[in-house]
Amino acid sequence: MNAAGSAELTLVTGATGRIGSELCRLLCVAGQPVRAFVRTPARAAALAAVGAELAVGDLGDPDAVAAAMRGVRRVFMVTPDTPRQAQIESDLIDAAERAGVARLVKVSAFAAGLVPPLGYGIGHAAIEDRLRHAALAWAVLRPYVFMQNFLDLAAVIVNRGIIPLPLGAARVSFVDARDVARVGQVLLREDAPSGRVFEVTGPMAMTVADVAAALTGALGTGVCYKAVPGWLAGLTMLAGGVSRWHVVRRLALLRMLRAGGEAAVRDTVPRLTGTPARVFSEFVYDHRKAFLRATGA
Ligand SMILES: NC(=O)c1ccc[n+]([C@@H]2O[C@H](COP(=O)([O-])OP(=O)(O)OC[C@H]3O[C@@H](n4cnc5c(N)ncnc54)[C@H](OP(=O)(O)O)[C@@H]3O)[C@@H](O)[C@H]2O)c1
Known part of the structure; x- marks a missing residue:
């Protein structure tokens, strides 16, 4: 280049x-x-x-x-x-x-x-x-869904020790947004493939219970998955000031995830960048200050 x-x-x-x-x-x-x-x-x-x-x-x-x-x-x-x-x-x-x-x-x-x-x-x-x-x-x-989305739930994760989501036991190949940037850097090159679409995923499909276990390990505080119905997730978003336009779309996304829509693992990150996609525990480790700041301590 x-x-x-x-x-x-x-x-x-x-x-x-x-x-x-x-x-x-x-x-x-x-x-x-x-x-x-x-x-x-x-x-x-x-x-x-x-x-x-x-x-x-x-x-x-x-x-x-x-x-x-x-x-x-x-x-x-x-x-x-x-x-x-x-x-x-x-x-x-x-x-x-x-x-x-x-x-x-x-x-x-x-x-x-x-x-x-x-x-x-x-x-x-x-x-x-x-x-x-x-x-x-x-x-x-x-x-696929960014690992960074869990930062939006940091307050409830660290203060109440729960991840309230309507995802059941579905697996999702959460991806670190920084790896999406790495793939983007490669695809901006003059000699990169053109006219192509690339799905970008993390290195493994995880349940929210797996995510809770990774957060527990990296933050040193007990976190568990709390299954909630979709309607309650929607009401919580509305009560938190999220617009109807977003709530409708987020609930559609959550239903798709619950049905296993983003459970596949693609090799886009390692294939294009030459190095593996980040695992969830690495993401938490790198963002532990942001998670712990949510305690207000
Ligand atoms: N979140 C996910 O899990 C996920 C998964 C797959 C795809 N995506 C896609 O990724 C894209 C980015 O979503 P994100 O949630 O991650 O957001 P983001 O890129 O983290 O934040 C949005 C950016 O746009 C800027 N911006 C907002 N309104 C603007 C305006 N009117 N003029 C100029 N800049 C403006 C913001 O600047 P300020 O700093 O000024 O606000 C911020 O830099 C979306 O298209 C989404 O569909 C997201």
């Missing part, structure tokens, strides 16, 4: 997010020029510290997006799940084509590949179709 140079500039959206921040770090460490698209500069100190150039703006602002695309050769497109996601990503692809971008890697989701697509996957599937007609080289990542 070529070394730094403006012709090789990579634009990363969602750059303060779980995949985007790690990808920016990896690219900067490798000496590749990175432009990080951020809407909140105050959250971007770590990106600036590793040497990323910042493009500040909102993904819904066409002028900010066009300005961020100037001089860019590759785009890593990760955007949040919102009702506007498909429009935002379609506009990003249009802007990339206008700017003469050579290659774009999109973060999609496993559910985009279901027939029919499900939940958040519906919008992702529409953008995957748009990419198939794009005037640039592309690759799509369909990650």
Whole structure:
């Protein structure tokens, strides 16, 4: 792969997010020029510290997006799940084509590949179709559920010692978002496969009881799985301020997971990066401060 140079500039959206921040770090460490698209500069100190150039703006602002695309050769497109996601990503692809971008890697989701697509996957599937007609080289990542999602439950995990989820004994191949970033780094290369879709999973399928055991071992505090019905999970989300739009989609995702939808283990991470996907206990170890901070101690 070529070394730094403006012709090789990579634009990363969602750059303060779980995949985007790690990808920016990896690219900067490798000496590749990175432009990080951020809407909140105050959250971007770590990106600036590793040497990323910042493009500040909102993904819904066409002028900010066009300005961020100037001089860019590759785009890593990760955007949040919102009702506007498909429009935002379609506009990003249009802007990339206008700017003469050579290659774009999109973060999609496993559910985009279901027939029919499900939940958040519906919008992702529409953008995957748009990419198939794009005037640039592309690759799509369909990650399974991130290990990092358990950080959203950190308070209840460490304070009450439970993981309340409606997943029964289903197995899920949780993937570390940092490994999704590693695969993204490989697929941004000029010589990487194009026009292909890659499912990205962790190294093993785990039940939530397995996850609880790993958390118990790494945090030194007792954690167990608490099976809850889907309707209760939905009510808890609503009570916590999650919008109906998200609750409907999250419950659809949870039903799919409970039926074993993301139990497969793919070799994408080791095959493309040359090193194994992270195991769950490594994820917990690396994030134990974030888990323990949730005690408020
Ligand atoms: N979570 C999972 O388990 C999972 C699994 C498979 C696929 N995915 C896919 O991964 C993608 C990312 O999801 P995530 O939950 O992990 O989110 P994330 O990437 O961790 O966070 C979203 C990022 O988007 C930025 N952002 C939000 N609204 C913006 C706006 N209007 N303008 C500019 N930037 C904006 C956020 O910036 P701020 O810092 O300013 O908020 C943040 O950097 C989604 O498409 C999702 O479908 C997720």
